[in-house]
Amino acid sequence: MKKAPNLKHQPRDKMTEVIIFAGSDAWAHAKQWQEQDGRLAGDNVPPVWLGEQQLAELDNLQIVPDGRYRVRLYQAGLLRPVLVNTIGQKLAAAGVRDADYYPEGMHSQKRENWHEYLERERAELAEKKKVVELPVKKKERVKDDNASSLALNQMGASQRGEVLLAHYGGELAIHADSDTVHHYNGVVWEPVQDKELQRAMAQIFIDAEISYSQNAIKSAVDTMKLSLPVMGNTARNLIGFSNGVFDTRTGNFREHNKNDWLLIASELPFSPPAEGETLATHAPNFWKWLRRSVAENDRKADRVLAALFMVLANRYDWQLFIEVTGPGGSGKSVMAEICTMLAGKANTVSASMKALEDARERALVVGFSLIIMPDMTRYAGDGAGIKAITGGDKVAIDPKHKAPYS
Structure with missing residues (x-):
């Protein structure tokens, strides 16, 4: 089950x-x-x-x-x-x-x-x-439990890997570049680190009241990873929400499907627009903030809305980054909060320009769809890191205790 x-x-x-x-x-x-x-x-x-x-x-x-x-x-x-x-x-x-x-x-x-x-x-x-329910059946069930426990103790690495895969409901796949296992939670594919997989395997042994060794646990995880399917790419026309997926190409909203290979999704639910719905009438507080922040300039308002859509739809393929400037109280922090809400707090990370230039520090932003650099001080450099990331180029990632990749 x-x-x-x-x-x-x-x-x-x-x-x-x-x-x-x-x-x-x-x-x-x-x-x-x-x-x-x-x-x-x-x-x-x-x-x-x-x-x-x-x-x-x-x-x-x-x-x-x-x-x-x-x-x-x-x-x-x-x-x-x-x-x-x-x-x-x-x-x-x-x-x-x-x-x-x-x-x-x-x-x-x-x-x-x-x-x-x-x-x-x-x-x-x-x-x-x-x-x-008969007493005989109860005895038979105890016998079956002992048999399964004995079988677990005698399994090979691949068989223990199958037990671990079943523990996750068979919903595991592996990312080819990072060699990281991901688990489908019904909405998105979440990364699962090797240590977490090893702890899950150890817990299976503990629940079965069987002794285990570190080598037995590690070999089960490593062997299981070899048999996992490789993750596909997320289609650029899909926007994930908590209750389903919106296809911008067809204009249809549907239920989640693991074959969409979504890595991120908004924490907000999708709801169809009401008849005659507008931002001014159905989101008056947001509309007041928007008009005030752009000084009633329609062209600037359209740019802000486009930027928010870029965050919501994760359109990194536009090859742009958002720079928000202005005096105190002009709405910069509110803009950052709205972007965080659209992307989801779990998909947002804070970093600096310097961090984007270093392969080791870049490992800290992997898996996040929104990088916020708040209150940036003066920066001197060519900005090669942010240019490469927003330009769609591959960048080197050097995570601790794992092989580098791009």
Whole structure:
């Protein structure tokens, strides 16, 4: 059975509450929790999230560790009532004793306690099991567990690699240039470092109560990487959102597909325009800022909007970089915040012109779609790094403890 996104990151303590976001905007809400609300609450554990793809395969998805005592479920976007019931049934089947459901999202006070509901669901499950559950079957199951544990201990490197691949639901691929494994989370392909893969393999051994060696773990990861498919290129006409992909060539919006090979996506959900929608009427605060920042100049306003589209669509192929100048209070920081919102905080990094000139420091900006250089001081140099990056040329990358590439 596949595991829900971030399920593997949940603490092993059965009394620790698991937070779940479910709905069409689950990924964006989970990111907001991880980067803002969760940090304010002192919670640094990434929440489990169930987007449209996960909800479609809910019957074959583990959404909470077995035996967990308490769950907090937030609705994030559209979520059909039948899916809410299915989630409740899966929580009961996993042994969850208490849960709070927030049907209006994480910032609402409306709450439904599911303690009695989960008790009823567990009672119904127990009645169904009485018909088919026999003591002999329980013994057979224990025997099977021992057999699988023994088999894991005797597996070759390639077989252990297959177990690790199955742990990630088979959704792994490798980037040819950087030799970095990526995992498809239902929205984008996220890089997974070798150390994280090794820790996951070690956890599989620990869960099976089998001793292991560093060589056994490393050989499993290295061998698995040899069998992974090579990642394709992202089409330039696709813009990723939290709830799907917009194709600028056809003008259509559709669900995510792993074969799009998206590396980045906006944390914002896409919604079709309302009838007669304009920036002035439907985004009045943004419109006021825009008109004030460009001193009511229509040509400058069009340039700012084009720059924001370039960030949203990740149009690095335009071979441009954005330079924003002006006195204090003229809107430079607001411009940077809007760009960060469009690209997504997880896709934004802060750097300097000097960092872009050095192959070792350039490794720190790999994987980010937006590089912000705030409050730039005087710079002396030919700007070869930024010219090469914005010009689409290959640049040398020299990451620590890995072979250089471009």
